[in-house]
Amino acid sequence: MNMPIVKRAEIAFWDVAIQAMSQNEPIRRAIRIIHKAAQPSRLRRVAGLLAITACSGLLSGMILGLVTTYLR
Secondary structure (H helix, E strand, O other), X not given: OOOXXXXXXXXXXXXXXXXXXXXXXXXXXXXHHHHHHOOHHHHHHHXXXXXXXXXXXXXXXXXXXXXXXXXX
């Protein structure tokens, strides 16, 4: 074959990767978990919940700081 070394290395990598993904149960389980977690709707939901939590924490900290300053 008259193929560049990069293409041969890539083909060899994917041969090994596909073999590992098809026959190794822990790798298949990890791929399923990562795929489920990486779905866009779930990512948006988690990002939204994190944003709400961060904003409420910031707001409650500011209010608590103002109240303690006012009561001194």
